[in-house]
Amino acid sequence: MNQPPVSTDPNSSPAIGVPGANPLAQKDERWQIRVRGLNKTFGPQHVLRGVDLDIERGRTNIIIGGSGQGKSVMMKHLMGLLRPDSGQIWVDGVDVVPFTDREMGKLRRKFGMVFQYAALFDSMNVVENIAFPLIERYRLSRDEIMERVRDLLRRLDLAHVDGIEKKIPPELSGGQRKRVGLARALIDRPEILLYDEPTTGLDPVATKNVDEMIRRTADEFGVTSVVISHDMASTFRIGDRISMLDQGKIVVSGTPEEVLASRQPALREFVETSGLVAPEQGGRE
Amino acid sequence: MSTTSSAENPPEISPVERKLRVFLEHLSAPIWVILNYFGERAIMLGKAMAALFRAPLRVRLFLDQMEFVGVGSLPIIILVGFFSGAVSAQQAITALRIFNQERFVGATVGISLAQELAPVFTGLMITARAGSGMATELGSMRITEQIDALSTFAVDPIQYLVTPRVIATTLIMPVMGMVFNIVGLLGAFLFSIYLEHIDLGQFIEQLTYWTDPKDYIIGATKALVFGVTLSIAACYQGFTVRGGAKEVGLATTRAVVAGSVSILVVDYFLIDAFHILWPPRS
Numbered sequence A: 001m002n003q004p005p006v007s008t009d010p011n012s013s014p015a016i017g018v019p020g021a022n023p024l025a026q027k028d029e030r031w032q033i034r035v036r037g038l039n040k041t042f043g044p045q046h047v048l049r050g051v052d053l054d055i056e057r058g059r060t061n062i063i064i065g066g067s068g069q070g071k072s073v074m075m076k077h078l079m080g081l082l083r084p085d086s087g088q089i090w091v092d093g094v095d096v097v098p099f100t101d102r103e104m105g106k107l108r109r110k111f112g113m114v115f116q117y118a119a120l121f122d123s124m125n126v127v128e129n130i131a132f133p134l135i136e137r138y139r140l141s142r143d144e145i146m147e148r149v150r151d152l153l154r155r156l157d158l159a160h161v162d163g164i165e166k167k168i169p170p171e172l173s174g175g176q177r178k179r180v181g182l183a184r185a186l187i188d189r190p191e192i193l194l195y196d197e198p199t200t201g202l203d204p205v206a207t208k209n210v211d212e213m214i215r216r217t218a219d220e221f222g223v224t225s226v227v228i229s230h231d232m233a234s235t236f237r238i239g240d241r242i243s244m245l246d247q248g249k250i251v252v253s254g255t256p257e258e259v260l261a262s263r264q265p266a267l268r269e270f271v272e273t274s275g276l277v278a279p280e281q282g283g284r285e
Numbered sequence B: 001m002s003t004t005s006s007a008e009n010p011p012e013i014s015p016v017e018r019k020l021r022v023f024l025e026h027l028s029a030p031i032w033v034i035l036n037y038f039g040e041r042a043i044m045l046g047k048a049m050a051a052l053f054r055a056p057l058r059v060r061l062f063l064d065q066m067e068f069v070g071v072g073s074l075p076i077i078i079l080v081g082f083f084s085g086a087v088s089a090q091q092a093i094t095a096l097r098i099f100n101q102e103r104f105v106g107a108t109v110g111i112s113l114a115q116e117l118a119p120v121f122t123g124l125m126i127t128a129r130a131g132s133g134m135a136t137e138l139g140s141m142r143i144t145e146q147i148d149a150l151s152t153f154a155v156d157p158i159q160y161l162v163t164p165r166v167i168a169t170t171l172i173m174p175v176m177g178m179v180f181n182i183v184g185l186l187g188a189f190l191f192s193i194y195l196e197h198i199d200l201g202q203f204i205e206q207l208t209y210w211t212d213p214k215d216y217i218i219g220a221t222k223a224l225v226f227g228v229t230l231s232i233a234a235c236y237q238g239f240t241v242r243g244g245a246k247e248v249g250l251a252t253t254r255a256v257v258a259g260s261v262s263i264l265v266v267d268y269f270l271i272d273a274f275h276i277l278w279p280p281r282s
Helices: A071-078 A101-110 A126-137 A142-155 A174-186 A204-221 A232-238 A256-261 A265-274 B015-052 B059-069 B071-098 B102-143 B146-152 B157-195 B200-210 B213-239 B245-277
Strands: A031-042 A045-056 A060-064 A086-091 A111-114 A192-196 A224-229 A241-246 A249-254
Touching: A031 A071, A031 A224, A045 A060, A045 A071, A045 A086, A045 A224, A045 A241, A045 A249, A060 A071, A060 A204, A060 A232, A071 A086, A071 A192, A071 A224, A101 A111, A111 A174, A111 B146, A126 A142, A126 A174, A142 A174, A174 A204, A192 A204, A204 A224, A204 A232, A224 A232, A232 A256, A232 A265, A241 A256, A241 A265, A249 A256, A249 A265, B015 B157, B015 B213, B059 B071, B059 B102, B059 B157, B071 B102, B071 B157, B102 B146, B102 B157, B102 B200, B102 B213, B102 B245, B146 B157, B157 B200, B157 B213, B213 B245
Parallel strands: A060 A224, A060 A241, A111 A192, A192 A224
Antiparallel strands: A031 A045, A031 A086, A241 A249
């Protein structure tokens, strides 16, 4: 296993404008995941072009960007579902890119993933879906599993739904499916939760509920959240740290205030088009 | 920068050489397509088989698939088997009556059912019913990210989804072929005895004299091989779907076509192989 280079400044943060100028990666209190120079091509398509990204521990980190900019591809790399052509991904100070499939399998226990449309298993009911990671990974008694499932159903406001345990995914509403998907991701107590466009296809009220759910989950479970989104209202509502992916690179990274103040053209256009701020005279150069 | 390197400007080739290269590329393209087609399925089959010897062994998934492929297909196998036997007897009697040899109908139908009709028709029925179901289910799982979700839990999707389907289909196919055999013989028997008034003793005697255990071994072996080809064709099509509902539909169609064609093609080569191993009785 590769040892990370020793940082001279463990709390260094990528600067606004071009992040990751300082390619540090070591286990420290602030940064849980650090990505440097990540490249990925699919055939002739160069999707990621040297991504530098830092994910802050215990915070809600949002990755924004337009459709087809490689946000989901980026997220799949974080969890080892895709292998990069080049570059490094440091998780808690360990470069995971050279990991074997077996090592990657162990690493994934640190992660939970909430899919865009929940990706619940159609052939299983709610309890079987939520308990799936436990059944696959451990030899727990039925009572232990049910205790943890019911605890999560209660904490995610699902316990009051009539007959929820025996319901199958097609019988659930969009919001309920998201929460069951979140429960499944949380059941093995992950350190890092990845959300792939969690508010896509939801009405404004449901979007606000999902935002609250993400916020509450981060506070209550103390997990590091990484949210892929192009919903700017949600982003500024729940984000502690925002990074923008444009044309295969992170072009801006910082706190919501820093990002709002950024003059980066792609970001300005994204923010202004969303209606969060008034467009400037002259527009994007 | 305006400088050029040799890598940017490869050495020029003569027009004859260029034409020759283009010609060879065109000539080899179909070979690559065929190799790619079989290679991808062979790789998936290899991974599915290798996963069988890796923990955990999920017995329940195998049993679920055996129930889906076997018990679920039983009504259609019985229906098709019965009428296939009856129609075979009808055709055999029509042909044999020319030579006044109707008494051989039991032997004729018995051998053709055991060696050909049972494994091939069972394979085609299972392809249409279970193969299409597998392709649709895996395709739907792919486009709704359920297969990706399995990977996030460090579960090998091939081991979880493909291995049980291939093994269950392979093991259940000879059993279903035998059911087809029995029901087919019953259909032939009822048609011959009660509608064509063939002598009962002659029917049984010729059937038992001319059919050997090897006929049933050949049929069962064929069914086993068809189980592998039809299930891997279905799983591959479903597993590799990209896009939406339309692509899932197309994958299902391709799975049925590929499964059916593979059965008939493989059948031809298996007949040749078995004729070398056990030359037909003269």
